[in-house]
Amino acid sequence: MLSDVMEDYLKAIYVLQSEQGPPVSTSAIAEYLDKTSPSVTDMLGKLEDRGLVEREPYRGAELTAEGEAVALEIVRHHRLLEAFLAERLDYDWSEVHEEADALEHHISEAFERRVAEALGDPAVDPHGDPIPSADLEPVDEGSGARLADREEGDRVVVARVSDRDEDELEYLAEAGITPGTEIEVVDVAPFGMVTVATPTGEQSLPAEIARSIRVEDAG
Secondary structure, eight states: OOOHHHHHHHHHHHHHHHHHOSSBOHHHHHHHHTOOHHHHHHHHHHHHHTTSEEEETTTEEEEOHHHHHHHHHHHHHHHHHHHHHHHHSOOOTTTHHHHHHHHTTSOOHHHHHHHHHHTTOOSBOTTSOBOOOTTOOOOOOOOSEEGGGOOTTOEEEEEEEOOSOHHHHHHHHHHTOOTTOEEEEEEEOTTSOEEEEETTEEEEEOHHHHHTEEEEEOO
């Protein structure tokens, strides 16, 4: 049986692989989980011994098929819980990530099925992230360009927003920038500030926040 910490590592590697491709460096995992590099190296060794990751010297680690299946199950738990908390318990979308982190390791498969059924088997969580299906088939995590990479005049629809920073989510909610919102890129400043027109007015977003937003072309 895997520990909660081991599952956290597998989920982190999964997310980082989705964002930047494998292998994932030790330093990237350490930054994502707020761990020291020696701690990450030690844990990767344990995961490798269990056949959950493969390591490449001086390059990093990549999930094996077995490791990916475990990660997908944890991701499914996490995103279903976020949807349940937001839709049925009236949590704000900025609050659900931390709660789901605490619960994702401890729900049964029966509970997972009931949550999915109660919600109508949702395809995405409140932040627009795809929820893996019950058969744990890989999902497309890389869809949509980053808002920071779009050009002036582009009309786009917000597809996904990173759920890792509660303050950023509160900021975006107040700005009216949530999944499904159509916006237009008004200005991209040389220093990275991105100004967009939303249904409620113009909003200027720091580059870091603009990078956390995935968008698709407006139809």
